[in-house]
Amino acid sequence: MEVFINPTVACGDCYACKELQCENVCEKIGFLGIHAHTGAFAELMNFEARRGIHLPADLPLDVGAVLEPVMVAKHAAMRSGVKPSHSVLIVGCGPVGLGLLLVCKQMGVKKIVVSEISQRRLALAREFGAHVVCNPKEDDVVAVTKKETDGLGADFAFDISGTAASLETAVRSIRIQGTVSVVALFEGAIQFKPNDLLLMEKSIRWMFAYSEEDIKDVIRDFGANKEWREKIQSMITLRLGLTDAVEKGFHGIIDRKEEHVKILITSNRGIME
DSSP states (O other), X not given: OOEEEOOEEOOSSSHIIIIIOOGGGOTTOEEBTTTBSOOSOSSOXXXXXXXEEEOOTTSOHHHHHTOHHHHHHHHHHHXXXXXXXXXXXXXOOSHHHHHHHHHHHHHTOSEEEEEOSOHHHHHHHXXXXXXXXXOTTTSOHHHHHHXXXXXXXXXXXXXXXXXXXXXXXXXXXXXXXXXXXXXXOOSSOOOOOXXXXXXXXXXXXXXXXXXXXXXXXXXXXXXXXXXXXXXXXXXXXXXXXXXXXXIXXXXXXHHTGGGOSEEEEOSOGGGOO
């Protein structure tokens, strides 16, 4: 039996855990391998049985292993309030951004514009069904977004890059009273112009991680659809064993970002090919 391990580590006693039932915003939030316990770069690891969520028997293990970014995207989409009648700008098309594109397509969102500098990721965005793709090194993303939305701007923009430039692009690309949803982690403080929001009553919301419900929804919806499975598999640009994790994995995604979307590291030889 295969399972997806919910990596969230929560205290269970704070307001978020007890009253809101939202472990993803626990006051003492942690994640397996990052803030708490040992990581998963090992052949064996221990975890609480309740953290294991069954994967369908016919779901390829490599798909199950890279569903996590789609869960982040699912949570962001549900929290944002996006509906099929809306227009969306996605700033950044790494695994979470591409996952969000798939979620929006599944929801039937009428117009999806994406912004990304990596040609490989832009190609995947086209394959995944983005209506318009932009490269901010070549295109005026704000102008393109407004052109595609009758001059108004997108109803929602998602910042998945986490830079001052990406946030500014997202804010400037939404319509009056539109909403920016920030899904990215920022490396530090940034300069920000609050009047760009204030004068047009634009809003910013913040989205973090996912709930157990999001996990189950993604496993159910994407695990059962062969077309979605194949798209998720196409995000895997390299498969490595544990011994190559640091040099070819971590350094590979840092030094050769243009070449990669998602690197899968595993001790299971069955999903190396």
